[in-house]
Amino acid sequence: MTDQQPEQSARATxxxxxxxxxxxxxxxxxVNLSAADGVAVREYWTDTGPADYVLxxxxxxxxxxxxxxxxxxxRLTTHEDQAEYYAxxxxxxxxxxxxxxxxxxxTGILTRFTDRRDPKPRSRPIFHFHQPKILLEWLGQKESLRARLQHLPGLSPEGLRPAQITAIANLEKSFQENRPKALIQMATGAGKxxxxxxxxxxxxxxxxxxxILFLVDTRNLGEQAEQxxxxxxxxxxxRKFTELYNVQRLNSGYIASDAQVCISTIQRLYSILQGQELAEDLEQENPNEQGWQWRKKEPMPVAYSARNPIEQFDFIIIDECHRSIYNLWKQVLEYYDAFLIGLTATPDKRTFGFFHENVVSEYTYEASIIDGVNVPYDVFTIETAISRDGATIQAQEYIERRGKLTRSERWQHLDEEYRYSPTKLDKDVVNPSQIRTIIRAFRDSLPTIFPDRFDGQGVFEVPKTLVFAKTDSHADDIIQAIREEFSEGNDFCKKITYTITEDPKSVINRFRNSWAPRIAVTVDMIATGTDVKPLEVLLFLRDVKSSNYFEQMKGRGTRTVNFDDLKKVTRTAKHTKSHFVLIDAVGAVKSKKTDSRPLERKPGVPLKDLLAxxxxxxxDEDLFTSLANRLIRLDKKLTDREKERFTELSQGKSLNSIARDLLAGYDPDIIEMISTQVREGNPVTDPVTDLAANPAAQERAVAQQLEQMRSQAASVFTGELNQYLENVRKIHEQIIDTVNIDTLLRAERDSYSTEKAEEVMRDFSEYIAAHKDEITALAIFYDQPYRRRDLTFAMIKEVLEKLQLERPLLAPHYVWDAYAQLEEVKERSPKEALVALVSLIRRVTGxxxxxxxxxxxxxxNFQDWVFGKQAGALKFTEEQMDWLxxxxxxxxxxxxVAMDDLDFTPFDAQGGRGKMYQLFGDGMGDILDELNERLAA
Incomplete structure (x- = not known):
């Protein structure tokens, strides 16, 4: 027997x-051991005294x-020996x-569990007790799960990249060491x-x-994982995986008993544990970036669910775990008695802390570029006057107002001066000139950024481009400007958000695999997680304050794509995708970033965040109070028709009645009334405890009723209702500023820092020197100048291909930009990478x-050669000069140039080698040799 009996309330719990x-x-x-499959007997006698419970x-x-x-x-772990003693x-x-x-x-609050069949048995915290049937199932197995993990066979490397092999091998080692949490950090596009x-x-x-549960935070990512x-x-x-094992993507509260892999959003998982249904539209946006993370003092409440016990999953994979969902949803994740595996490209300090610093894979974006798994990027900046400074609309002007919901327009006389800052653009104020100026600069800069994308008729082909907008309304304005400025139709530029009437997945598929659309505009739907490999341009028309979210958004452009697949959708592509271009029109690259975006409890929290x-x-009490006050104020601004529409969407309730329900959830008088009813009402008996005689049980009963009342008050906030409220919030209209015309300040590629430029130059020089003995072309440049006349296209191409494979960050145009940062370089990088490479090698080798x-x-060199040849009696005819x-x-x-080249373009169209012989006679061979030698000098 224990030295001191547990408190009665702990035993009752x-x-x-x-x-x-x-x-x-x-x-x-x-004792009646036949009363149920599982029987827990209190104070059961053993030869060393009574055990508290025997199962x-x-x-x-x-x-x-x-x-x-x-x-x-x-101090619960200090009692493990005592428990072992009774066992x-x-x-x-x-x-x-x-x-x-x-x-x-x-203790009834904290519980630890040890399976003595495990190798090196170790206790672990669990949320609740296991069900009898799972203990019976475990006993029927030859070994425990942790014992079986010790016998995993060696991993075949076939079809896996080195980083993937490392991640899997280290993860399985972590399992064998019985580590409960593990983090796989793998760059976006590396195949997580x-x-x-x-x-x-x-x-x-x-x-x-x-x-096994595969946990995501948006429905879009769940669909991708399922694919x-x-x-x-x-x-x-x-056989395919799904021919061997059942995969279920959860879209209701039902988890199939024969499902071996379940894919779910964390929102839906929480609703399942709560025994509630979840509207699919609440899975569209991730809980961290869209303000669903109302910061509470405690994690989201989770209660035990017999339908979904803690042993339901053996492993939980948390995709995009960097999004800090574990701050708010920690109990949801740790409800299950399962190994937790995090997947992310961009961990932060909290991510490392949550996973106990057990990082089994660290594969950075830089490493993925070096390995050729991802491509690097250039930054191109567009800055306009209004984007930087905002503008002022003078009093007495007639301004246009546009309804956010209906987009209907009307004119209004402005009584006083209206000053707006850049942060109000596309929210409270829309300046069409500002949007057009950015899009026009974007259009005009593309041929400079991609000079090789002209077809045979001189028509420029726009690379696949993804534009990030602030809101749906902003996206519509951008699309209109793009179609007008590019003089293109509807198919050229499409919106990809959850609100479009067309199936978003169909539009994404066309964007990924077809020529049109060339440009897609999104808000959040494909900002993270969605692969569109042929993407070569990201245009930021919204700022991002979260560093992790920004890295994820940049990740949309990092994907590699083979040349044939790129050519299918971008017909003028001359080579495989070597980089992408981030066009920053709002200062997103240089704006201050934070690891998270905490929501403070203050009036400035957006209504959208409160609703979500x-x-x-x-x-949270602050949440309910703030939301109720917003709804009361909003009720005074809605028209009768808008109120009718609200009532249709809110299960017949008005704004004021919903506000009252929210406030009632924390009304002290109502809480006291419920407490009195529980204390003085008819005794309610649970299986072992008389509620009326147990203060702890009374407290739980009151909490349960309050929880039910608050859940009912919040149940009206569905995705459709929330979207409607967001559309009609505060001021119903946006001001359309047609008075202030914007001007372009700059549109240019961002420069390297001096340190970075020096590093790139040094790395390139070292690479060229290190390979001079194994690559023929480099040996010629270094040590055999007399052979430069023999240098061929194939030799230079070999250098470029090796460079692209081994050091993609040293792409010729990147190295050229680095030299231009530190030296006086009068010319821009040549369009052709091979020509730029030869220029760089000549500079490096002296x-x-x-x-x-x-x-x-x-x-x-050609001018010098011609001048020298004609210094005497020899004079070339005009026809000879054309050939030269x-x-x-x-x-x-x-x-x-070789004799055989004369049989091909462009020489064949001018008569080929026969014509050259006619012009130069027996000396044509000497002419070719001299040109090869003198021009390459």
């Missing part, structure tokens, strides 16, 4: 928890519970021959979901995991003292 989990709780005087499943003893006072929660004891009537395998220590599919398959097949599992095929089986928090079940485009060098210029141009782009 344990009894309730056992009953909730399906255990029949009995006293030692009234029986189908009449067989399986475990013990050591009950302790609530005050001993922090190893012989039960009355010698019902056990061996120690009992399952051991619990509990494919990695997850691989280790999920191995856990199901080799560790016989029962069920990854649908197309995943293991290397050791000819209420819809997701947050019940042939040229100043970085000069190779074609300019050839032009100069053709030969010179060929050397500019191909670095060498």
């Amino acid at each position: 344990i009894d309730i928890m056992l009953a909730q989990a399906g255990w029949a709780v009995q006293s030692k005087k009234e 029986f499943v189908q009449r067989k003893p399986v475990g013990v519970i050591e009950a302790k006072r609530v005050e001993e929660g922090e 190893a004891a012989t039960l009355q009537y010698k019902l056990n021959k061996e120690p009992l395998p399952f051991i619990y220590e509990s 979901t494919f990695t997850a599919c691989t280790f999920v398959y191995r856990l199901l097949k080799h560790a016989e995991a029962k069920r 990854e599992f649908l197309k995943y095929q293991p290397v050791d089986d000819n 928090a209420a819809a997701m079940g947050a019940q 042939i040229d003292q100043q970085l000069t485009p190779y074609n300019k060098t050839v032009d100069k 210029r053709m030969l010179k141009d060929h050397i500019c782009s191909s670095f060498h």
Whole structure:
């Protein structure tokens, strides 16, 4: 027996928890082991004294519970030896021959569990007691899950990148060490979901995991994960994953008993544990970036669900775990007795802390670029006067107002001066000139940024571009401006948000795989997680304060794509995607970023954030009070028709009645009334405790009724209603500023820092020097100048291909920009990467003292050669000069001209080698040799 009996309230709570989990709780005087599959007997006698609880499943003893006072929660681990002592004891009537395998220590608030069948058994915290049927199932297995994890076979590297192999191997080692949490940090585009599919398959097949949860925070990401599992095929089986295992993407509260992989948003998982249905539109936006994270003093409340017990999942994979959802949803994640695996490209300090600093993979964006998994990016800045400074509309002007909801327009006389800052743009004020000026600068800059994207008729092909807008209304304004400025139709530019009438997935698919649309405008839907590999331009028309979210948005452009796939959607592409361009029109690159976006409890919190928090079940008093006050004020501004529409969407309730319900949830008089009813009402009896005689049980009953009342008050806030309220909030209209005409201040590529430029120059020089003995072209440049006349297009292409494969960050135009930052470089980087590369190699090897485009060098050498040849009696005819210029141009782009080249373009159209012989006679061979030698000097 324990030295001191547990407090009665702690014992009563344990009894309730056992009953909730399906255990029949009995006293030692009234034992009936046939009363249920699972029986928990209090004070059951052993040869070392009475154990607090002995657990029986189908009449067989399986475990013990050591009950302790609530005050001993922090010292619960110190009682493990005592619990082990009772588990190893012989039960009355010698019902056990061996120690009992399952051991619990509990205060009723904190509970720890040990499975003695595990290798190196270690206690772990659990939310609740396990159900009897799972303990029976575990006993029927030859080994425990943690024991089975010790025997995972070696990982086949087939089809996996080195970073994926490392991540899986280290993760499985973490499992074998029985670490409860692990973090996989892997750059966007590096294949996190494919990695997850691989280790999920191995856990199901080799560790016989029962069920695995893949947790996301938006429906879009859930659909993408489902597609990854649908197309995943293991290397050791000819069947697809879904032919071997059942995958269920949850879209209701039902979790199939035969589902081995479940995909769910954390919003839906919480609603399932609450026993409530969740509208699908509440899964559209992620809980962190869209303000659903109403910061509470405590995590979201979670109660035990017998339909969804803690043992429901063996492993939980948390996709995009950097979004800090664990701050608000910590209990949701830790409700389950499962291993937690985080996937993210952009962890922060809290991410590392949550996963106990157990980082099993660190694969950065920079490393992925070096490996050729991702591509780097350039920054191009567009700045306008109004974007930077805002503007003033003078009094007495006639201004246009536009309804946010209907977009209907009307004119109004402005009584006083109206000054607006850049932060009000596209929210309270729309300046069409500002949007048009940015789009026009974007349009005019594209040929400079992508000079090789003209077709045979001189028509420029716009690269696949994704534009980030502030709101749906802003997106509509941008689309209109793009279609007008580019003189294109509807298919050229499309909106991709959850609010469009067309299926968003269909538009994304066309954007990804078809020529049109060329430009897509989004707010949040494809800001994270969605792959569109041919994307080459990201245009930011909204600022982002979250550093993690900004990195995720940039990740939309990092994906590599092979040349054939790029060519299918971008017909003028001359080579594979080597980089993408981030066009910053709002200062997003340089604006101050934070690791998170905490919501302070103050009147300035956006209504959208309050509505989303209420819809997701947050019940903070400040939230309810703030939201009620907003609704009361809004009620005075709505028209009769708008109020009617609101009532239709709110289950027949008015704004004021909903506000009253919200305020009632924390009304002291109502709380006192409920408490009195519980104390003085008819006694309610649970399976083991008389409510009227138990203060702790009374407190729980009051809390339960308040929880129910508050949930009912918030239940009206569906996605459709929230969107409607957001549209009609505060001022119904936006001011359309047609008075102030914007001006472009600058549109240019951002420069390197001096330190970065020096680093790039140094890395390029070292790379060229390191490979001079193994690459023919480099050997010629370094040590065999007499052979420069033999330098061929194929030789230079070999250098470029090796550079792209091994050091993609040293792309020629990047290195050129670095030199231009530190030296006087009169010319811009040549359009052709090969020409730029030869120019750079000549500079690095000392042939040229100043970085000069190779074609300019050839032009100069050609002029000197022609002048020298004609210094005497020899004079070239005009027809001969035309041929010599053709030969010179060929050397500019191909670095060498051979006799066989005369049979092809452009020479064949002018008569080929026969014509050259006619012009130069037997000396034509000498002419070719001289040009190759002198022009490459």
